Amino acid sequence: MDVDFDHSTFTLRTYESWKQRADTAKVAYVPFGGGPYYGYEVGVIDAMHELGIVPDVMLPGCVGNFVGLFYHMALVEGLPPTTYIDRFSEAGLMAEKDYMKAPIPPLFPMRIASWMRGFASYYSSPEAYQDLLAPELFPDVVHAGMDYWANPTERNLGIFTRNLCVWHPLTRLGLGGYYFAPIGPFGELYDPTQPEGWIHPSINWASVYDKDSPIYIMSLLQVGQAQVTQATNCIDHPQFAPLDGRRLASASNLPWLIAETEIDGNWYRESAVRDVATLTPAALETLPSLEVLICVQIMDSNDTATLSIHNGNHDNYSLQVTEMIATIGDDDISQGQALLATRDKEVEWIIIEAQSDAQPHWTHENVARCRRQGYEIAMRQFLNSEALRPFIKHHPDKAVPPPPRHRSHVSLLHQARLDRMVAANSNKPAATE
Numbered sequence: 001m002d003v004d005f006d007h008s009t010f011t012l013r014t015y016e017s018w019k020q021r022a023d024t025a026k027v028a029y030v031p032f033g034g035g036p037y038y039g040y041e042v043g044v045i046d047a048m049h050e051l052g053i054v055p056d057v058m059l060p061g062c063v064g065n066f067v068g069l070f071y072h073m074a075l076v077e078g079l080p081p082t083t084y085i086d087r088f089s090e091a092g093l094m095a096e097k098d099y100m101k102a103p104i105p106p107l108f109p110m111r112i113a114s115w116m117r118g119f120a121s122y123y124s125s126p127e128a129y130q131d132l133l134a135p136e137l138f139p140d141v142v143h144a145g146m147d148y149w150a151n152p153t154e155r156n157l158g159i160f161t162r163n164l165c166v167w168h169p170l171t172r173l174g175l176g177g178y179y180f181a182p183i184g185p186f187g188e189l190y191d192p193t194q195p196e197g198w199i200h201p202s203i204n205w206a207s208v209y210d211k212d213s214p215i216y217i218m219s220l221l222q223v224g225q226a227q228v229t230q231a232t233n234c235i236d237h238p239q240f241a242p243l244d245g246r247r248l249a250s251a252s253n254l255p256w257l258i259a260e261t262e263i264d265g266n267w268y269r270e271s272a273v274r275d276v277a278t279l280t281p282a283a284l285e286t287l288p289s290l291e292v293l294i295c296v297q298i299m300d301s302n303d304t305a306t307l308s309i310h311n312g313n314h315d316n317y318s319l320q321v322t323e324m325i326a327t328i329g330d331d332d333i334s335q336g337q338a339l340l341a342t343r344d345k346e347v348e349w350i351i352i353e354a355q356s357d358a359q360p361h362w363t364h365e366n367v368a369r370c371r372r373q374g375y376e377i378a379m380r381q382f383l384n385s386e387a388l389r390p391f392i393k394h395h396p397d398k399a400v401p402p403p404p405r406h407r408s409h410v411s412l413l414h415q416a417r418l419d420r421m422v423a424a425n426s427n428k429p430a431a432t433e
Helices: 015-024 035-051 064-077 083-092 109-122 135-150 154-167 169-180 245-251 281-285 313-325 330-341 364-383 410-425
Strands: 027-031 215-222 229-232 261-263 266-270 292-297 348-353
Touching: 015 215, 027 035, 027 064, 035 064, 035 292, 035 364, 064 083, 064 215, 064 245, 135 154, 154 169, 215 245, 245 261, 245 266, 281 330, 292 330, 330 348, 348 364
Parallel strands: 027 292, 292 348
Antiparallel strands: 215 229, 215 266, 261 266
């Protein structure tokens, strides 16, 4: 299959090289994503680096695709492991005090810039202004207002508000640019005119495809299909698609934020809309020697049902997104455990779960908070892991903080799902955390 980058200047890894690394891979790093909670994934990288743990394979999802790929690049290039991730954060995050005043979540700057250009282009035409005044719609506003005055129900209020917005010239001005500009603010993340530079920092594909680099397997979903497909850092893989910018963007396109990405005439979107998006059977079956899976997942936030008028409209929106992403990783882990439990080989699962005081904020402060907690939780679990002990090269320089006072209930959900799946698929005992 074709890729969207020029690989004539570097040597691609062969399938034989890829398969040899996959066959012998022992430790997998599994950052499931979770939007602004990705700080946990970075904290786990900090802990792995401090202990000298180097994963053989990355099995990421959602924003974890970027975290995993930037980490992957730094490992190959001999840089501090979060070099590229830190640059990514600098470009995409805001200060807490500024974020609280933002009317919408601070999305990637290149998408906002594209929207502004499209908006300006749309309103550079006189035709865009001809329908701003719609006096024929005003009677509907009056009638709906009278209905609400006579019968003040939520439904009647909604009808009145809708009719008012549809008629009002200022609303029509904004909606006209939103719906009819060449690109909306939630348009495609991937820019086909800049296949290698649409994300900052840009991807160094030579490092990604280096013959000695870790295995990288991510999933994406073709629109209309029931099963996800895999992409990996091997162009001539007989089953998996090659990893490139289009597939990276598609696999990271939150379905409620960004449009689908076109790849070779088909449309793809993020695989998180399926129960198993990262630890797919196809991915796990290509890694027969796995001994440890280090998974970072998002738990249910304790405030997703709380709307706020104090932190800007973005906060209400972000809390709704948190509800959507709150169970990312649950089914992946449960079904992955059930699949691997049918093998004779024992596999240890190290699961780092987000804590309930994390916020759905794309801010430097929140990501730093999540990163610190991710490091502390991971460090405790790594040092207590028998299976991971052979892969620890050196011990931490400082004492590991005590465990937090609260504990997620997600682990119990994992075990309940695992027990059901193993009972249905095998008579062998289920693997536990």
